[in-house]
Amino acid sequence: MEKHDINTREDIERLVNTFYEGARKDDVIGYIFNDIAKVDWPVHLPVMYDFWESLLLEGTYKGNAMQPHFRINKLVPLETVHFQRWLQLFEGTVHELFSGEIAELAITRARSISEIMNFKMNSINHPEQDKTKIPLVNPGKQKE
Numbered sequence: 001m002e003k004h005d006i007n008t009r010e011d012i013e014r015l016v017n018t019f020y021e022g023a024r025k026d027d028v029i030g031y032i033f034n035d036i037a038k039v040d041w042p043v044h045l046p047v048m049y050d051f052w053e054s055l056l057l058e059g060t061y062k063g064n065a066m067q068p069h070f071r072i073n074k075l076v077p078l079e080t081v082h083f084q085r086w087l088q089l090f091e092g093t094v095h096e097l098f099s100g101e102i103a104e105l106a107i108t109r110a111r112s113i114s115e116i117m118n119f120k121m122n123s124i125n126h127p128e129q130d131k132t133k134i135p136l137v138n139p140g141k142q143k144e
């Protein structure tokens with residue numbers, strides 16, 4: 001079947017359903033959904049339809065996308081490897097099902113949100129590496 005762009009709510013639902021079918025079975029991040037967060041899928045999936053519909057078409061998602069990840073991060077530190085895997089699965093799903101401008105927008109949006117999320121979790125999990133705390137002026141080599 002010829003691939004088309006993400007145009008409708010049904011397309012969003014297909015994207016989200018396919019992505020989470022893969023994510024929950026995945027060796028790297030699956031356990032976070034299944035065993036740690038114990039996601040209630042009939043509740044979570046419609047929230048994700050609304051979220052992606054609002055980002056890509058028009059929609060009414062008014063939640064806070066970051067918030068649940070802080071809670072999860074306390075149970076399992078969410079690290080760069082997890083975000084990389086999440087993105088790899090997401091991008092794979094988009095390209096498997098769709099082709100077009102909105103499909104590419106989905107990937108761009110996912111990458112930028114993932115980057116911010118990863119940065120925030122990293123600042124909590126590895127405060128010693130917090131790039132926002134690097135002094136602006138290099139104090140130079142300290143005297144012995």
Ligand code: HEM
Nearest residue numbers: 032037039040044051063064065068082083086110113114
């Ligand atoms: C390491 C990567 C990630 C993991 C393991 C993860 C896992 C989760 C879990 C367990 C939940 C809570 C589900 C529940 O309510 O039971 C959740 C919610 C959510 N996630 Fe993620 N997530 C990841 C990355 C992302 C990224 C990159 C995005 C956006 C592009 C995203 C968007 C959302 C949104 C919108 C919600 C629902 C927020 C709400 O309740 O309104 N997640 N995620």
